[in-house]
Amino acid sequence: MAAVKVSFNNRLRFLLALALLAGAVVALRLMDIQLLRHSHYLHLAERNRTQVLYQTAPRGRIFTADGRAVASNAPAFNLYYLSAGPQDEPYLRRLAEDYAPRLGLTVSQVRDKVQTGIRSGKAVALAENLSPKQVAALKELQLYYPGVYLIEDNKRVYPFGSFASHLLGYLGSIEGQEWKNRDLSLDYRLNAKIGKNGLEKKFEKELKGRDGGVYLEVDYRGRVKRVIEDRKWRPGADVYLTLDFDVQRAAEEGLKNSLTGRGAAVALDPRTGAVLALATAPAFEPGMFVPYSDEPEVKSKKISEYNLAVQGIYPPASTFKVITAIAAIEKGGFDPEKTVYCPGFYDAGSRVFKCWSTHGADNFFKGMADSCDVYFYTLAAQTGPAAIEKVQRMFQFGKPTGIDLPGEKAGNLYGPTKRARRRSYWFIGDTLNLSIGQGELLVTPIKMAQYAAAIASQGKVWRPYYLDKVVYHQTGKVLREGQPELLGTVDIKPSTWKLIFKALKQTVDEGTARRVKIKGLDVYGKTGTAQNPHGDDHGWFMAFAARPGEEPSLAVAVFVEFGKGGSSAAGPIARHMIEAYYFPEKTKYE
Missing domain, CATH: 3.40.710.10 (DD-peptidase/beta-lactamase superfamily)
Known part of the structure; x- marks a missing residue:
């Protein structure tokens, strides 16, 4: 009987020691979270409760000696569905039927995108790189569909077509090795446009502006609650050439x-x-690499950079x-x-x-x-x-x-x-x-x-x-x-x-x-x-x-x-x- 009592006491001490050890680990973790790395976890928490709909900054313009802009920017728009909006079936059906023909999509395609946003609780892009012509009709629809949000963006334009194309170069989506070798001081995002050739590439750092964005507050489930801030972009620097137009x-x-x-x-x-x-x-059209969504797709974008x-x-x-x-x-x-x-x-x-x-x-x-x-x-x-x-x-x-x-x-x-x-x-x-x-x-x-x-x-x-x-x-x-x-x-x-x-x-x-x-x-x-x-x-x-x-x-x-x-x-x-x-x-x- 004495032996059994000793064994029980030993087990009790072991369990007590184990509990004390577990408590110490929890206490140390709490100290790490609340004291030692408080700012780090606060940043993560803030990031988790916000979403950003980025807006591309206007690239710097390129001018000839007589002041003509031969590379500039034009407004483009992205259309988002925010899951904080109404989600009843009649509303979603009308939304898809009204927006689909204006976006060049089928009703089912719009419905699929909307459902993706609802399931994730996050903003989802219904269409990107919309032209001002397309947006004129979409703005009126916004009055009837509060769950849809238009974000103004920018696209590169070359007002004189193929003018000085081999000198100016062109833009393209950032890829593979370019992403690995990107300048970390510049805020590139996946699929961002970057200079691929010519002056667009040579002066990328100067031409690239600082992107802006619309900051949205989301709840713990990731659902949009409100717009926190509309942060304005900062345009890039302008390049002036010695060219006589x-x-x-x-x-x-x-x-x-x-x-x-x-x-x-x-x-x-x-x-x-x-x-x-x-x-x-022969020259080429730099603008074919950055078309509006309603412009005809260029079948072949192969050009001679020679x-x-x-x-x-x-x-x-x-x-x-x-x-x-x-x-x-x-x-x-x-x-x-x-x-x-x-x-x-x-x-x-x-x-x-x-x-x-x-x-x-x-x-x-x-x-x-x-x-x-x-x-x-x-x-x-x-x-x-x-x-x-x-x-x-x-x-x-x-x-x-x-x-x-x-x-x-x-x-x-x-x-x-x-x-x-x-x-x-x-x-x-x-x-x-x-x-x-x-x-x-x-x-x-x-x-x-x-x-x-x-x-x-x-x-x-x-x-x-x-x-x-x-x-x-x-x-x-x-x-x-x-x-x-x-x-x-x-x-x-x-x-x-x-x-x-x-x-x-x-x-x-x-x-x-x-x-x-x-x-x-x-x-x-x-x-x-x-x-x-x-x-x-x-x-x-x-x-x-x-x-x-x-x-x-x-x-x-x-x-x-x-x-x-x-x-x-x-x-x-x-x-x-x-x-x-x-x-x-x-x-x-x-």
């Missing part, structure tokens, strides 16, 4: 209506390197003859009045090189105006490839221009130095090809524009830039500014520049570049037709212009892929760009 539009219209509808056109200010136009064709203006590399053809001429003049003993007879070909001994026409006796100025290959073959043979390569390097051929855009190609410098490094031979035929911009020589349209601008400024090689400034418009604070940057100079004699200018002026007034002869302007230019072993030749046109008595303020380069000839294919586009810059009041585009 009229010149850009002229470039795009010209390329679109060209022989092939494929190519690029670039315009620079030769005094600073500011980009006045940067066009690639920006031919900075990534396409081609031989510069006869535009390069300016460099051959500079090398010959700078070498000494050059007589611009001395003539070379062109029978339509040049006999190099082992091979005969053809000219595109039979020009007869040409001096330097007529040889440039006629773009006579034989004249420049002769000049190059007398000058030598090393001197031509030296001038190439001064113009920074074979290097990227440095424009702040992804994927820019460097092109290829062509001369005897690389051959010597590879211990390979340089032949007379290489010199002749080099003299007229053929062979292994390659440039991009942006490089051609930089080259034209360097000639126009008499030797200043600027880094092209397109950003004027980024401004937070609510305060006027400037977040970033673009600045001219001189990369180098073409160090030649003033008398050489004088001869070059005279020759290029005569090329416009009397020669192959007559298409850009414009009354009231001094225009200088050079055509080029690049041989293409894969099809029709490509067309080049480079030019620069000034008002009489002033320094040149515009340099352009136009490239038409498979255009057959520079004068016929690219010349009219260059002309329209020049006219749009100097006489915008006469240039009208729909």
Whole structure:
């Protein structure tokens, strides 16, 4: 009997100890909740009793130099059913029947969404990205259905369609790796829109605003009780570009209506390197990635992000003859009045090189105006490839221009130095090809524009830039500014520049570049037709212009892929760009 009593007492002590231990654990947990981590659990509790219907902040706008918004925002609306509203069967049936046709849904689809909201006790989206046209009819219905709530939102719009599309880029839903690598300082949500390409991507941090939202109070079951706060969004910063709207539009219209509808056109200010136009064709519609819900679905959203203006590399053809001429003049003993007879070909001994026409006796100025290959073959043979390569390097051929855009190609410098490094031979035929911009020589349209601008400024090689400034418009604070940057100079004699200018002026007034002869302007230019072993030749046109008595303020380069000839294919586009810059009041585009 004593043994049983001892065993009972031991069990009692064990149970008491176990109870004390459990009490201590509970006490410690209560201390943790109420004292040590009170604020953390308070935050969780607050979050559990609220729901947020987010509102996307307006992205910063993108402006051209003349103040036109080429990327802006338009109102869009989301329609929610709040489970705090009436839930009787007749009410829900009328709601579904009235809203379904206005949302492009079936009655059963609306009923299913409403039932989902009722079961979860949370707000549920009946429709998103509604247009103002759709909302006009929906607002009236709100008077009869207090359980339905319209939330104003924003969507990206591009008022001028495909304008500068390869430069501006486009938006898309945030995905996979982008979500993992997102900037945590920005309030992204799943399926948020983010810059995918171009300036929309490059200036994402500046353009992205701070989202707002409608904060709803819910009960412990998650059912909506009331609206606590309508928190306003904060728009993103605005981006101002150096683009001239009229010149850009002229470039795009010209390329679109060209022989092939494929190519690029670039315009620079030769005094600073500011980009006045940067066009690639074919273009695309950035707005197709952010349509309203009542807009027709685009069957295929595949586009070419290949920006031919900075990534396409081609031989510069006869535009390069300016460099051959500079090398010959700078070498000494050059007589611009001395003539070379062109029978339509040049006999190099082992091979005969053809000219595109039979020009007869040409001096330097007529040889440039006629773009006579034989004249420049002769000049190059007398000058030598090393001197031509030296001038190439001064113009920074074979290097990227440095424009702040992804994927820019460097092109290829062509001369005897690389051959010597590879211990390979340089032949007379290489010199002749080099003299007229053929062979292994390659440039991009942006490089051609930089080259034209360097000639126009008499030797200043600027880094092209397109950003004027980024401004937070609510305060006027400037977040970033673009600045001219001189990369180098073409160090030649003033008398050489004088001869070059005279020759290029005569090329416009009397020669192959007559298409850009414009009354009231001094225009200088050079055509080029690049041989293409894969099809029709490509067309080049480079030019620069000034008002009489002033320094040149515009340099352009136009490239038409498979255009057959520079004068016929690219010349009219260059002309329209020049006219749009100097006489915008006469240039009208729909």
